[in-house]
Amino acid sequence: MKPTDPAITWLEEKPLGLTERLYLPLFFQGLSTTARHMVSRKVTVNYPEVRPTIGNPLIYRGVHRLNRDDAGRVKCVACFLCATACPAHCIDIVATESPWPDREKYPESFTIDELRCIFCGMCEEACPVDAIELTSLLDLTGKSREEMIFDKEKLLSVYDMTKDAEPMKSKTLAAGGMATFGPAPGSPAAGAGGHH
């Protein structure tokens, strides 16, 4: 969308009203927020003795996983869009021609440097085939830097480990009646989802 697009509505900030200009009403409004938090329920927990509860796994940004398709193959098509979107340059992909007839290319190697990652979730947003997702696994530890560089097998194993607790987000969203992007791989006819 270009900035000149007529569909964009540009809003102006409202000028300050009398209450805003008087200062004191807003001062007490702010102070009341502080006071309310002093008496409200605590949200911090004694980690690691107490595990925090993940509110919505769909939007939580933890350890990455590489999803598998219905045939158990890596879903990734090696388009490099996650590596392009990544602001920390932590994704390294080597693409090659895929051995399957319905797929053009696939990642020969796919590594994420979890230490370099800033868990912004841009890779997940950029992925056109829902292959990379951030799980709600939050405690990520390792004994060496090398151990924290996750390769394709490791990322696929994260999927195998978490797929039951956290099904693929696209499926969860589709079940909730939300629109999905593009057809499922391997089924060219399944193009019901609109291409926006």
Next chain:
Amino acid sequence: MPTVIVDGKDIEIGAHERLNCIEVARRAGVEIPHYCWHPGLSVVASCRMCLIETGTRDAATGKITMMPKLVPGCQTPAKDGTVIVTDTALVKDSRARVEEALLIDHPIDCSICDKAGECLLQDYHFEHGQAERRTDLNPFHSRRRDVGPTVTLFVDRCIMCTRCVRFTREVSGTSELMVINRGSKEEIAVFPGFPLDNKLSGNVVDLCPVGALGDKDFLYQQRVWFLKRESNVCGGCSAGCSIVTEHNQDTVYRLKPRENPHVNKWWMCDDGRYGWHHLHDPARLLSAGRLVSSNDDHETVEWSDVTTRLRQDLSGAGRLAVAVSPMLTLEEAWMLCAVARSIDQQAALFVGHVPVSGSDESFPGGFTIRAEKCPNRIGVEAVVALFEPEIRGWNELVRAVGAGEYDAAWITAGYPHAWIDDTTAAPFGKLRLLVVQDLFESPLSKLATWRLPAAGFAERAGTWVNVAHRAQVFAAAVRAPAGVWPEGRLYWNMLGRRGLYDPAAVRRQIAESSAALAALGGDLPAVGVDLRVDQLASS
């Protein structure tokens, strides 16, 4: 002067220039989108993307008469009084319709298409296409068709501009590619048993405005937006084609021709295009080594020590002969001669081995692949002529060494292919000191006291003079591998000059010292300068 009016702006063109509306509009800063038109190919006006409104301005009255229908800008000559209008609603709507039609049977597999990022279909759709779609478009996988050893065709991505077909008919003259079927079933194909296999085949990939033709050498290697581009000159032969080296993290991924009307126009040959793989060959020499007499092996010498120890060795060795390789840049050659003469004032300077393979190969489109497989023989000869009364070549050096006329030799090579056999190399074994600077091990480097690594073409900076005496200046695209000092850096340090190797400073110095090379003094244009023309002008 004939005047053309582009979107209300008067543009003067040359009296004898034959330009179409796209070219004139470009001079006015207006880009008319086009797929099928290419300046190096015939006009077919089939893609309909360049449709514009035209008219004529009456020279006497100034009255403008417009044509009622849109015309293709590529096919419409611009002459005095031609009026070109590109920004009307009619033109914009026409472009959007063309884009819409092209997308109906396009796979829209941009995310896995190697062309994404440099695709005209993408760019024009963003610029001229419409935001909403009126058809139900579903991405699908393009069919793949193998059309030759270097090129693969993604049939469904094609928009049938036929640039590739015209290229094989008009420029390479091989006519392998053709259009089969008619109407919306049109496809590019080859006859069974006649693949796209000629020395210029890679150009069809550059010509393809979309992702239909893929270069097998580059396919899936890298997304184009990761690549950095550096203007270079091809070192494959003495034609010296202007190229762009596309690289990322000091790895070259592909070479592309750079438009130069004086040298290669828009093309380059496959020998040059795929002739960069030796840069990343693991067999390359990657350190400076000096022979240790006790175990008959080369020990690695730190570069900071090479400059002094090499000079010591050479000064104590006696009569010195130097082969100045035609792979070196003008600046490197000049500094090498200066280094040699600073060590031994009588040092004999020879032009190094000039590899020749077959004979010149010309194509109907005016492109020639030269038999001389080195980029700078003329430049090196011009440099050696500044130091020596007569130019002597490699054969004379081999004969003189065989006759025992010299005690030490410094052979610069840097050839990407094997260039010397044991018989030719044998006489060099008798020398008291032999310095060999090369990309790979060779029979000669086995005999060497000093074995120095050379830089590859994309790692050099300087000037090359091609077969037509055109000097082109270029910068290094990638850094030489760890452990390799490019020749320029070594000679710069051996001359005792401070700071980083600066080819421009050396070039200025050469230009000041020689009338024949005076044209190299200033900033050279991207297309280079013809040294002979400049000599004619100054004489």
